[in-house]
Amino acid sequence: MNALPTFADLTTIGVGGEISRFIEPTTRVGFIEAIEDADHDGMPLCVLGGGSNMLAGDEAFAGVVIRDARRDIVVPDEAAPAEGSDTTVHLTASAGSNWDDFVEFAISLGLEGVEGLSGIPGTVGASVVQNIGAYGQEVATSVDSVEVWDREDKVVRFMDRSHMEFGYRTSALKRSMLTKRGARFFPTPRFVVLSVTFALRHRAMGEISYAQLARALDSNIGDLMDTELIRDAVLRVRAAKGMLEDPARYDNAWMSGTRRDESVAQARKAVQEMTGIEAKVTDRHSCGSFFVNPQMHVDDARSLPDDAPRFEVTLPDGQLGMKTSAAWLIDHAGFHRGYSVGRSSRAALSSVHTLALTNLGGATAQEVWGLANAIQRGVLDTFGITLVPEPVVLGMKRCQE
Ligand SMILES: Cc1cc2nc3c(=O)[nH]c(=O)nc-3n(C[C@H](O)[C@H](O)[C@H](O)COP(=O)(O)OP(=O)(O)OC[C@H]3O[C@@H](n4cnc5c(N)ncnc54)[C@H](O)[C@@H]3O)c2cc1C
Structure with missing residues (x-):
């Protein structure tokens, strides 16, 4: 085993680069002290749990990763x-x-x-x-x-x-x-x-x-x-x-x-x-749903196609709004289950879930991100809606948000 894990070792999607410091405190005080030390030294800090909602870039992370x-x-x-x-x-x-x-x-x-x-x-x-x-x-x-x-x-x-x-x-x-x-x-x-x-x-x-x-x-x-x-x-x-x-x-x-x-x-x-x-093991090397379901004001929802799913929601500003399905938008923009950008890419949409971007084995973070960007562009061009990633994206140029 290497002296330190990489983000690929610690995240469910299994991509991401090296980590310069990894600490696993076993007490509450130790946890707080580890956070405090990193903040005091001005080091970037990543408190990581199961790594199931994180896409970390391929470059090394010049900071501290702490896992309770x-x-x-x-x-x-x-x-x-x-x-x-x-x-x-x-x-x-x-x-x-x-x-x-x-x-x-x-x-x-x-x-x-x-x-x-x-x-x-x-x-x-x-x-x-x-x-x-x-x-x-x-x-x-x-x-x-x-x-x-x-x-x-x-x-x-x-x-x-x-x-x-x-x-x-x-x-x-x-x-x-x-x-x-x-x-x-x-x-x-x-x-x-x-x-x-x-x-x-x-x-x-x-x-x-x-x-x-x-x-x-x-x-x-x-x-x-x-x-x-x-x-x-x-x-x-x-x-x-x-x-x-x-x-x-x-x-x-x-x-x-x-x-x-x-x-x-x-x-x-x-x-x-x-x-x-149907569910293959490779279909589980993901961050779960990669995009959140878009929410919008009722007026904006009028421009959605008639058959797009709509659910009433209360928006953060307290007004009544609509939520639609990110999976539906992705599918109807032409990105079907199993889609990948080019034949050689090791990142693809899950074969059983349109919202999950998966690592088929040996993918780089850049390949996953390239797929996310292609889908985002396609949905924007087709429906005028910008999909927002659900995972925390670290060390990548963020796509439109
Ligand atoms: C197969 C699969 C299915 C999923 N299904 C669902 C689902 O049905 N519903 C759903 O909501 N999510 C789902 N998710 C997403 C994910 O599991 C959740 O978001 C989960 O809560 C992430 O937990 P984690 O410990 O892995 O977080 P991590 O990925 O380790 O971290 C995510 C973020 O939380 C921060 N964080 C971690 N621990 C702490 C802490 N102690 N204090 C402050 N910040 C912290 C991290 O710094 C990071 O910013 C799924 C993911 C996968 C891979």
Whole structure:
């Protein structure tokens, strides 16, 4: 093993260059000190979780990469008596905990609130930065408070849900990073998550609120189902779309131990069972969905083709708006599943999911970025809409945004 990992070792899409310093603090104090040292020395800082929402460039990163090695999840209410009809149970997880390990644990305790988010790669820390969401659930609805290190004021803060300003794939934390070019807090926000406290409900039933999930469970929207069954269905639906990470990444010595061994073994078994159906392992070397679904004012949505999907949303300015599907736009701009720029490119759209850009093996970050740019240009030319990348893009010239 080399002395230091590369971004290709640490990210799900498996591209990216060398790293000059890599630190894995095992304590809360050690984590804060490592961040403080990097900021004090004026070094670029990347706090990395599972590397599942990051596209890092091929050039070496002349900064510090810190990965929180803590994985503890505690139940602070364990000894508290149940209060009347209030079924809320709090769980606190350190930022470095694997997200799906956390979901599995919550379900095993008979808690409801995050089962729809089963199988999303990455960590608890990053989950609240981009407000992960899937199958009708968003992490925002289950967050009680977030403990952060404020890199500007150099203090620990507790941000409750209202301070987090959650929105569609965003939060106050993400906004503290995505400022203008030359931002001081990039690629890691001003507020670094130390731990998250969740408020879940003590009931082992969850509500089905997504049509695809309802179909998979042979039920209807609004039905209540066992959370374990919901989890199984979500994992099956995700597997069929190549939207589970490749468990073989935990064979990589740099990823070993970042997820519970039992969970990796289960994921491996699921992949074996899937062999023979469409989802190929290479379809999982991605950052998940590469572009967010565009949101626009109602007037702007009028110029969309009649058959483009439309969902009513509340826009960040509080007005009623429309969301359309990035996957639909990409497909209808002529970029179909499996598309790549030229025959020799090792980066291609997933063969089972139009929104996932995948590394077919040995791709460079530049190849992935070239594909992203081609798609962005094609959608802009066809529909006049600029697709915005969902992953954090580091060390690349940003495409139009
Ligand atoms: C196959 C696949 C499927 C996916 N499906 C979904 C999905 O259904 N829904 C969805 O919302 N997302 C999905 N994603 C995206 C991704 O899993 C999530 O965004 C996830 O939360 C990223 O977590 P991470 O730990 O890997 O973050 P990383 O990629 O390691 O980091 C992403 C950003 O978060 C910052 N960050 C990391 N840790 C911290 C911290 N402690 N404090 C502050 N900032 C931090 C990093 O600096 C970086 O800016 C998918 C990705 C893949 C590969």
